[in-house]
Amino acid sequence: MESKMSANVPELQAGIVLTFAASALPPLKPPAWLWGVVATAVLGLLVGFYFVVRAIERQGEQRRLAVLAHADATWRCKALLGRVSRASCLMELNPPSGTDSVVQANAEVGAR
Numbered sequence: 001m002e003s004k005m006s007a008n009v010p011e012l013q014a015g016i017v018l019t020f021a022a023s024a025l026p027p028l029k030p031p032a033w034l035w036g037v038v039a040t041a042v043l044g045l046l047v048g049f050y051f052v053v054r055a056i057e058r059q060g061e062q063r064r065l066a067v068l069a070h071a072d073a074t075w076r077c078k079a080l081l082g083r084v085s086r087a088s089c090l091m092e093l094n095p096p097s098g099t100d101s102v103v104q105a106n107a108e109v110g111a112r
Contacts, residue, residue, distance in 0.1 A: 070093070077089035 073093050074090070077086055077093055080086045080089055
């Protein structure tokens with residue numbers, strides 16, 4: 001009796017495997033509104049990325065212009081004839097690191 005049971009078991013398992021493999025589901029299609037939401041999200045991300053890059057570009061240009069203006073002012077200060085006037089000009093151009101430039105500017109305006 002045991003030999004008959006062991007002979008039927010592989011046939012039974014093969015039938016189960018074939019039953020599961022034969023039941024194929026149709027492919028799922030996302031609804032049309034989902035494509036619209038995805039396209040809008042992608043477009044929004046691209047527009048946001050554009051504005052961020054544009055702001056960084058402007059900030060870099062402003063920094064470059066500030067560095068150029070500072071270098072030009074430094075050159076002019078170093079071209080002054082008197083040692084005291086050169087030192088005074090450079091001191092105004094490059095304040096000590098311990099003072100805040102906004103506080104210094106307010107103090108200069110208040111002194112006038």
